[in-house]
Amino acid sequence: MDLTSEVSAGRRRQWGSERRSEPLPIVHARPSNRTITLGRLGIVCTVGFWLCYVFTTIVREFVNNPGSGFRFTVEAVGYVTVVTILSFSALMYLVARQGALYRFRSHDRVPRGELDRHFAHYNEAITVLVPSYAEETNVVRATLWSAALQEFPHLSVVLLLDDPPFPSDPGKLATLNATRALPSQIEQALAEPGERFRAAALARATRFADDSIVAHGDVQALADDYAAAADWLEELADKEQVADHVDEFFVDQVIMGLARELRLSLLALNASLAQESYPSHDAIIALGLRLARLFTTRVGFFERKLFSSLSHEANKAMNLNSYIGLMGKNWTTEQTSDGVVLRETPDGDVPDLFVADTTYLLTLDADSLLLRDYCVRLVYLLEQAENARVAVTQTPYSAFRGAPTRIERVAGASTDLQHMLHQGMTYYNATFWVGANAVIRKRALEDIVETEVVAGFTVKTFIQDRTVIEDTESSIDLGTHGWTLVNYPERLSYSATPPDFGSLIVQRRRWANGGLLILPKFFDQLRTRRFNREHVLLTEIALRGNYMASIAWGSFGLLFLLAYPYDSRLLSPFVFLAAMPYFIAMGFDLRESGHRFSDIFRIYGFNLVLLPVNLAGVLKSFQQMLTGEKIPFVRTPKVKDRTAAPALYVVVPYLIVLFSLLTLYRDVSQQNWGNALFAGFNAVMAVSAIRNYIGIRNSIVDTWLGFLNFLYVDEKKPKKVPFDPASLVDPTRPVDWQRILYHGDRRLARDVRSTKDRRRRIGIR
Numbered sequence: 001m002d003l004t005s006e007v008s009a010g011r012r013r014q015w016g017s018e019r020r021s022e023p024l025p026i027v028h029a030r031p032s033n034r035t036i037t038l039g040r041l042g043i044v045c046t047v048g049f050w051l052c053y054v055f056t057t058i059v060r061e062f063v064n065n066p067g068s069g070f071r072f073t074v075e076a077v078g079y080v081t082v083v084t085i086l087s088f089s090a091l092m093y094l095v096a097r098q099g100a101l102y103r104f105r106s107h108d109r110v111p112r113g114e115l116d117r118h119f120a121h122y123n124e125a126i127t128v129l130v131p132s133y134a135e136e137t138n139v140v141r142a143t144l145w146s147a148a149l150q151e152f153p154h155l156s157v158v159l160l161l162d163d164p165p166f167p168s169d170p171g172k173l174a175t176l177n178a179t180r181a182l183p184s185q186i187e188q189a190l191a192e193p194g195e196r197f198r199a200a201a202l203a204r205a206t207r208f209a210d211d212s213i214v215a216h217g218d219v220q221a222l223a224d225d226y227a228a229a230a231d232w233l234e235e236l237a238d239k240e241q242v243a244d245h246v247d248e249f250f251v252d253q254v255i256m257g258l259a260r261e262l263r264l265s266l267l268a269l270n271a272s273l274a275q276e277s278y279p280s281h282d283a284i285i286a287l288g289l290r291l292a293r294l295f296t297t298r299v300g301f302f303e304r305k306l307f308s309s310l311s312h313e314a315n316k317a318m319n320l321n322s323y324i325g326l327m328g329k330n331w332t333t334e335q336t337s338d339g340v341v342l343r344e345t346p347d348g349d350v351p352d353l354f355v356a357d358t359t360y361l362l363t364l365d366a367d368s369l370l371l372r373d374y375c376v377r378l379v380y381l382l383e384q385a386e387n388a389r390v391a392v393t394q395t396p397y398s399a400f401r402g403a404p405t406r407i408e409r410v411a412g413a414s415t416d417l418q419h420m421l422h423q424g425m426t427y428y429n430a431t432f433w434v435g436a437n438a439v440i441r442k443r444a445l446e447d448i449v450e451t452e453v454v455a456g457f458t459v460k461t462f463i464q465d466r467t468v469i470e471d472t473e474s475s476i477d478l479g480t481h482g483w484t485l486v487n488y489p490e491r492l493s494y495s496a497t498p499p500d501f502g503s504l505i506v507q508r509r510r511w512a513n514g515g516l517l518i519l520p521k522f523f524d525q526l527r528t529r530r531f532n533r534e535h536v537l538l539t540e541i542a543l544r545g546n547y548m549a550s551i552a553w554g555s556f557g558l559l560f561l562l563a564y565p566y567d568s569r570l571l572s573p574f575v576f577l578a579a580m581p582y583f584i585a586m587g588f589d590l591r592e593s594g595h596r597f598s599d600i601f602r603i604y605g606f607n608l609v610l611l612p613v614n615l616a617g618v619l620k621s622f623q624q625m626l627t628g629e630k631i632p633f634v635r636t637p638k639v640k641d642r643t644a645a646p647a648l649y650v651v652v653p654y655l656i657v658l659f660s661l662l663t664l665y666r667d668v669s670q671q672n673w674g675n676a677l678f679a680g681f682n683a684v685m686a687v688s689a690i691r692n693y694i695g696i697r698n699s700i701v702d703t704w705l706g707f708l709n710f711l712y713v714d715e716k717k718p719k720k721v722p723f724d725p726a727s728l729v730d731p732t733r734p735v736d737w738q739r740i741l742y743h744g745d746r747r748l749a750r751d752v753r754s755t756k757d758r759r760r761r762i763g764i765r
Contacts, residue, residue: 096425
């Protein structure tokens with residue numbers, strides 16, 4: 001199958017996009033001693049140059065010019081504050097990457113045989129939860145297949161559909177029905193090979209129950225099974241339609257990657273046959289069980305919005321919470337005037353719904369893909385004695401390679417950098433849960449659950465939905481209860497990055513919102529841990545604080561540098577030198593991740609045009625602080641067509657260019673060469689970013705659409721008629737006996753003066 005020719009059918013490839021489609025190796029390259037030494041030197045240089053700047057510029061100016069004036073004093077304090085917070089964020093990057101280098105150097109992959117031995121007689125189960133809202137069917141299908149093909153003794157995959165269950169739009173209804181059909185289609189596809197391999201595994205267990213001698217026929221039968229499994233996967237890959245680079249990854253890395261690994265085992269089995277030296281009977285049984293488990297998966301779906309007793313909060317966290325709260329119990333459905341409700345089934349009665357409980361949960365976004373061995377390797381990590389208090393383990397997702405647009409390529413480059421930084425944060429016990437994928441110990445979630453009663457029904461909140469970055473807040477909750485989190489140091493998961501500026505705005509604005517709200521909870525956690533005599537590293541505090549607040553202070557700091565004409569006496573080469581280790585290290589990290597060293601400039605321009613987006617997200621945090629109202633969760637659009645960007649976020653980058661050019665002209669006329677150089681650099685980077693990531697034509701279209709949306713008012717939809725309590729007693733209307741019996745008296749004396757009241761009253765005599 002020619003993948004390259006089929007990819008052209010997807011999104012049109014731009015000049016400057018990524019040509020390489022092969023992902024990086026699963027295991028990170030082991031860094032050299034030279035790389036680690038240079039990393040340490042970069043940290044020392046950043047701190048040293050910052051100190052040199054403070055003492056040789058700021059302190060010297062105050063000492064030599066004690067009467068500099070109030071304005072200069074305010075400017076100096078403001079400028080050194082901005083330089084300090086930006087230098088601190090750069091330092092945290094260097095510290096985190098250094099931790100990643102230490103982890104990559106010491107990581108030794110667990111041999112396949114050890115995994116087989118550990119899970120040979122394993123009886124625990126895992127449930128994969130895939131929350132989905134308005135996703136394209138083919139995207140969800142690939143995600144479900146990547147989960148269903150995971151090897152685990154007892155594996156269930158549940159698609160948590162959050163779409164309105166009865167849409168009026170025929171197109172949406174057809175898409176929803178197609179998505180609902182995916183689990184049964186996958187189960188049916190796995191049924192035939194699964195039945196064969198389960199029967200073969202049972203036969204082997206019976207065969208070796210009393211006789212442990214392995215014969216030629218035993219190995220030959222196992223080799224035939226491995227050949228059949230590889231053939232089945234290759235046939236599945238041949239039937240797949242490849243429209244873009246994500247489809248190519250799914251076929252080549254998920255399906256064919258598993259087939260290639262089975263072929264490798266087949267090669268070993270054939271070699272043992274040729275050499276007449278056979279594996280032990282335990283190894284034969286384990287290898288057979290592996291096939292049976294690969295092709296035995298329960299796949300289903302669940303829709304919480306079908307039940308009025310479950311939370312309908314519009315966010316991913318409550319979608320997950322609703323299902324997790326049902327696990328381990330029998331439920332009976334009951335029709336009420338408000339809809340169907342779920343009640344616990346009394347002992348002895350036949351339930352309408354049973355939700356199995358499992359030791360582990362795997363949360364997986366509907367646009368993410370898992371590579372083979374994800375489940376067994378991460379669960380194996382959790383079950384080591386030293387990891388008994390690890391609640392969550394994950395592989396921070398990497399970006400799909402071969403992005404057809406420039407903005408997706410640069411967004412993917414920044415994603416790969418974040419993968420490395422998250423790996424480094426684990427070295428300092430500063431791991432944060434990244435919601436795209438994670439294996440979770442369910443017992444840990446039960447430790448942090450919050451229970452409340454809403455309208456008579458119990459609502460359990462395991463994953464907090466107070467902010468739109470629910471995984472970050474849950475990380476703090478777990479730490480407060482004595483749990484830790486660990487990033488597995490391999491590349492085993494991939495997730496889609498936004499392909500255009502409009503969808504990127506939605507994602508980055510959500511990421512920028514919430515960190516400041518979680519900081520007070522982190523400080524409470526620190527007090528609790530110190531009260532419990534737990535030693536907390538300063539690096540952990542610094543990394544966690546930077547993770548939650550850097551978008552806020554970095555955005556405002558850059559805004560001040562762009563907008564305010566600071567006194568030229570505050571400038572110094574040491575500011576530039578303090579930033580150099582950060583940019584040089586980033587360039588090397590990009591190149592190590594398969595990107596270009598020069599992408600440091602593209603990422604700088606990328607962040608410039610995202611400045612208004614990040615500021616908007618931070619301001620949303622302040623809005624939630626003041627009002628106490630939750631900010632609505634907005635999913636990142638993942639569609640084939642372009643997502644239009646709000647006009648404000650399109651116009652502001654042009655204003656940054658104009659203001660930078662104005663600053664350049666002013667500073668050149670005043671011979672303020674340092675500020676002039678900075679302004680000119682920002683203008684060039686912003687222009688390049690607008691051209692490459694937003695597009696001139698798209699800018700015009702989106703601005704015009706924004707103008708039209710401002711002028712036109714949508715036709716008002718008819719409001720839903722609210723329930724009128726008087727209708728229960730109005731003689732001109734039919735009696736709604738179901739509502740009366742279910743809700744009781746909801747009039748609460750609001751209709752006592754009604755002339756249509758059926759109630760009999762006794763007057764004053």
